[in-house]
Amino acid sequence: HFIRPIVTLNPSKTYPEVNFGSLMSCAGPADKECGNELVAGYENSDVLVWDWSANTVLSRVSLSEDVGTLMSVTVGASFTSTHLNSNHDSSKDIATSKSPEPIQNHVVAAGSDDKIVILGKDKDGALAVKKRREITNAGV
Numbered sequence: 001h002f003i004r005p006i007v008t009l010n011p012s013k014t015y016p017e018v019n020f021g022s023l024m025s026c027a028g029p030a031d032k033e034c035g036n037e038l039v040a041g042y043e044n045s046d047v048l049v050w051d052w053s054a055n056t057v058l059s060r061v062s063l064s065e066d067v068g069t070l071m072s073v074t075v076g077a078s079f080t081s082t083h084l085n086s087n088h089d090s091s092k093d094i095a096t097s098k099s100p101e102p103i104q105n106h107v108v109a110a111g112s113d114d115k116i117v118i119l120g121k122d123k124d125g126a127l128a129v130k131k132r133r134e135i136t137n138a139g140v
Helices: 090-095
Strands: 021-026 035-042 046-051 056-062 072-075 106-112 113-123 127-134
Touching: 035 072, 046 072, 046 127, 056 127
Parallel strands: 021 072
Antiparallel strands: 021 035, 035 046, 046 056, 072 106, 106 113, 113 127
């Protein structure tokens, strides 16, 4: 009989030269099309996409220059693309029924600095920064 290995989300076997620190946050797929993908954020501010069924890393991106110490990642956040425009008044969206199309299949990351970062897959399927947004308060 075959015993299935336990998924550890420990990237040190794939990247032994990197000190990732603790797992800070993880999020499952936003939709069923992503299947076994899991997004994990680590203390060194690297975000990895895992195939959790095979315990393998599919993609990695460092956000240390953008978010400081990573504190949170989420997948498929429920906000709209116009909220990424720094001059946009989100209260107008709430007051009207005409709401922009939602962002889907993106990862939102935040940390100790005053930025929120939106990640998506590039043309090769690797995780990449799509948008950076400065915010008023650090440490979200």
